[in-house]
Amino acid sequence: MNVEQVLFYLFAVGAIAGCSGVVLSRNPINSAVSLVAAFFFLAGNYVLLHANFMAIVQILVYAGAIMVLFLFVLMLLNQRDEELGPRTFSIAPLLGIFAAAVVSVTIGAGFMSYRNATANFPGEVPLSFGTAEQIGRSLMTTHLLPFELVSLLLLVGIVSAVVVAKRRL
Amino acid sequence: MIGFTSADLLGLLPALLLVLAGMAVLLLEVFQRASFPRTHLAYVTALAALAAAGVSYLIAPAEPQTLWGGMVRFDALGCVITAFTAVACAITALGSTRYLEELEIDRGEYYALLLFATAGMSVMVSANDFVVLFLGLEMAAVAMYALTAYQRRSNLSSEAGFKYFLLGALGSALLVYGVAFLTGLTGSTGYDEIGAALRAPDAARHFANPTGVVPFLPLPLVGMALIFVAFLIKMAAAPFHMWAPDAYSGAPTPTTGFLSGAGKIAGVAALFRLFAGPFATPDLSGGLAGWTTLAFFAAVASIVVGNLVALTQKRVRRMLAWSSVAHAGYLLLALCALGVKEAAAGSIRAVILYGAAYAIANAGAFIVLAAFGRDKAEADTLDELSGLGRKHPAMGLALSLFLISAAGLPPAAGFVAKLSLFSTAFAAGEGAATPAYCAEMLQWLAVGGLVLSVAGGLAYLRVIAHLYGRDAHVRVDYRPHPATTLGVAIAAVLTLWMGLMPGRVLVWGGNVAKQLLPAEVQAAPAEVAPAAPTEAPKAIEVVPLPTAELPL
């Protein structure tokens, strides 16, 4: 294993652990922070893929903005462990784990067929790959329409949020 | 460097018009005193929506074009669906004026969100790239969540919006997850590129079981299934329908018709574009991904659940919500038929007619319901509707017409639509579908669907019986408004027109089919010649991919 592989497994295991933490922890704050950790590990994997810009934006937007707001709301609610009620046994998580296992095995088996495939992998990427310049250029040329649509989507989101949340319009 | 041409803009002109109108409404709202009624905004909205519908009729291209560097497909499907959703939007806007005033939620954002939702649907139907599809879908969805929760003082409405939002978010997540599979395998988000990659000669490796022991899902199939399930959630088709009755009965009444009608036909149209395009085998034999199987089971479940539960409902809006699940099932039935080469063109025509009839009649029915009510609530139970047909003949007649259309009886549009749908499904059963059991099942489904639609029809007829058969014994106010009358009139005229003279809509559907389906399929006769049942279905060898069946 070279350094890149070691890092990949480190980040991948970290990301999975973080995501598991989101689901498994009872305290919502722990869940939120686990998710932040998972975002960091994902960003690490982006760096390994030479997507440096994506990695930074991932941290900036998800960890730095969205999850902070989540945390803010969770802190406002400030639900303590005791308020969540006694731990009860329920069959639902077991069924969920069973379903997840079945899906993981079948999909994982599907992934196995690409173990030795090389056809789709570009190998070396140009040095400009993943830089802010290149992403900006593609947003302004090939992906102009989605870029503009995102701005519209944000407008709709803002209007919707105000409509739903504001006490008096 | 400018990344687009005027042709690119022209192709999205209807959506652009809707978006600009939405922004104009938002700006007009800013300069409005709080107490001033927003009727004029309703008229602006309706005018813009009708203009968008007209524009999409006028600019409909003779040949499908690909715009925005492959991101948008500008063809008859997009234009027709945009036109009908925009008309539904206009009807809804016209029917909302008095209702919003009554509930003290009369604000311009309502109309802006309606317009944005319609624009989102238009973009989503025209998308030729998963990124655009997702953005259009989200734009429509986010606007619709807000519309559902628009009655902020009502807990019911908030709950409805929240449920809709949670399930919708789940659907969006599944969609993106599915797209991630396909993009990872093919290196592109474009429909054309994905379709080409999945049909390429070397694509068989996606479907070969590497271990030979562990049962596995080919990854393209996983992606398609996830995308399909996402659409089922968005369309409220069984088994992913559980949010629909609550969301539809909590939302402001006029919007319910829009959400359930226009939302569904936009979703199913996007599905048609996907399954006639990137996910189709060259001969549309339905083999690839076995998605006919998925559509088949979803259709069965939706039709059974929707119709039967609708029968038991006491409240009209809940009844309509449940039967909208059944309508989603009928639309999916057409999708099953798309998987059969001989019936593909017919299924597209049927779905256009059915979708148009359903969207318009549904919007009309809900705005009529919104016109009756008392104490900031709408007339909802059968008791409250008793005798209204006699007291208010015009409105009662219109509501009856819409319900008759939904039940699939002449002379309304629903009759022709159901007729063409079931005949297509039956014809598809004659064709050579793979997996083979689908053929036979489709025929049974058509028969069963017909029987169940009678059951569903009873639910509608019961409402009509109450409208005319009983005396009014609960005080219910009628809230007349010229805009509402206009909206109801538009809906009624269109429903009757499509019911009595469906030729024009069928021609549009034919155009859509011609532009949507690959040339090989169009060579096949649209209507299947009856084949002797003993004759074995001719084997189709064009399939380059091993047929995968879902381990359901």
Add this chain to the structure above:
Amino acid sequence: MFSPIDFAILLLKIGVITLGFALPIGGLLTLYGDRKLSALIQNRVGPNRAKVFGIQSSLLSLPQFVADGIKMLFKEDAMPDNADRFWHFIAPALALLPAITLWAVIPFGDLYCTGTVQVKDYMDVCVGGEQKNYFSIANLDAGLLYVFAISSISVYGAALAGWSTNSKFALIGGLRSTAQMISYEVTMGLSLAGTMLIYGTLNLNEMAQQQGALLGGWLPAWGIVYQPVAFFLFFIAMMAETKRAPFDVPEGESEIVAGYFTEFSALKFGAIQLSEYVGTIFVGALVATIFFGGWQVPFLYGDGFHFGSGGVDIAVPYEGVVALRLVAFIAKTLFFVLLQFMLRWTLPRFRYDQIMNLGWKILLPISIANLVITAIIVLAF
């Protein structure tokens, strides 16, 4: 791809910049600045008595400085009964970590040229050698975005510190700091968007290099010349981000004891305090880099001073140039640190609603206007 020597240099750089620069100065300011500099600015005397080994003298208050540090080390690390033990333990580290990590992209000097340096159009050109990155830990292409990203996660320290202690004061402080930081982050990003347009790069070292140009042959083309409005917006936003006066409602003593770190003591308290002061120094360094030429000394280029005569007026050896630049950068940084200190010990604390109004209703619209106008000008020329 890394040779051991490169690795050693990297470690050395990290060591010198964090342990040798940021933390000591931060510590100095934490312990000394708050005592003595504040007194100086506010025309007070401050601690002025110390008796060390029988010598009675103020000794520049240095004994107090040492005693403060020792006290902080040896105090009891108290934890409230109902605190979330894990987060109470981690939160100070979460506060300090981003504050230190931010320094990774600050260029203390230009890339070191192993060949000969020629000056062309006010730019140093390295001929016949490599450019070695000796003066910043990482010369990231997206350096400015890195700054945004890391400073955006520095909220977690304050938020979790406030939440974990299960104290109302701390919780309110944590909420206030979260709200304040996410509000001013928007202005911070938007105000710098204009400078990004002007420089056309996100790399902080390239920004500094471009500021070596002379406008009209005499005016150094520093960022403040191009983007004066952005400078004020950014400076204010960064002051709010560091949560010190006049933006110190998250820890307003008169209302909520000490805000989010009410329940922290000993080194945990020290870590949180230190993180704020390291943040203050970082603001100074960043402002110097983006708006005041970074390591540039006016008229000084790779081979000496050019005063517009077209050639070298005062020749300086390259090593001398490097040293001068290093000194210039540190001096600029410290100047802005002092400026912040003077502001904070001069102005009274804002009310909470005033902070929110200032952020959302004044700074944000101005920064958007600044961005739009800048974009139009850049497009036109």
